[in-house]
Amino acid sequence: MEEDRKKLQTLSEALQRFQDDLQSAIDARQKLEAQQQENKSVQKEFNSLAEDAGIYKLVGPVLLKQDKTEATSAVDGRLEFIGKEITRTETRIKDLQENSEKKRMELMQLQQKLQLATQEQGGG
Template sequence: MAEVQQRLQGLTTGYQNIQQGELHKPHLTGFYMLIPQQSYKTMQKLESQQQENKAVQKEFSGLKDEANIYKMVGPVLLKQDKTEAVLAVDGRLEYIENEIKRVEKQIKDVEDKSDELRAQIMQAQSESQPQGQGPQPQAIA
């Protein structure tokens, strides 16, 4: 009985840590997983950058091939070839889309781990109930 209670306590602590964003296990890539709140902030930032780059891409599509395009590098505007500018924006969009996929996977991994721990907690709670008594509702935050 004490083993079940100890297991239940460990699972509950792990679940609370995930919910509070304290999951710091190294990811397969060697990077630490972002806490959920940071992941959502990162996702918002990436989506904003994606929209900005799509707007630039749309503006470029309406320009003639001989149009002058300038790129700001520090305090200086440098003339840039349209093909080069389009390729740079396309490359940024591809990078942003890959980052969005990566962050979505991180969020899903944390949510899956949370769901798995919740199921284990419910199983441990049912095991800790004395035989003959019905389950007592217990809130999982």
């Protein structure tokens, strides 16, 4: 019975770690989605500009003139990278949810086993 109690503690700690990791992954996905929306807005702006429009990039305290093709390419590259990161993060979230659910089920089964053992000792 003592061994089961230790296992219960270990499972509880593992479940808590999964839940913490899951929350971190969800936070990361939200940040990525915000970056994606920001870059899509920039991309939309670039598409509405004339070919000869001036585009400036903030580098430290200085604004540097940038070629439209180069700026558009940089934003497209960022959007592609962010999209891949979102996909990777969503896969991680799914895995964490599945593993968390497995631990939760193990934990519930062990709790039931301990309750039955306690009832049998008290009733017997």
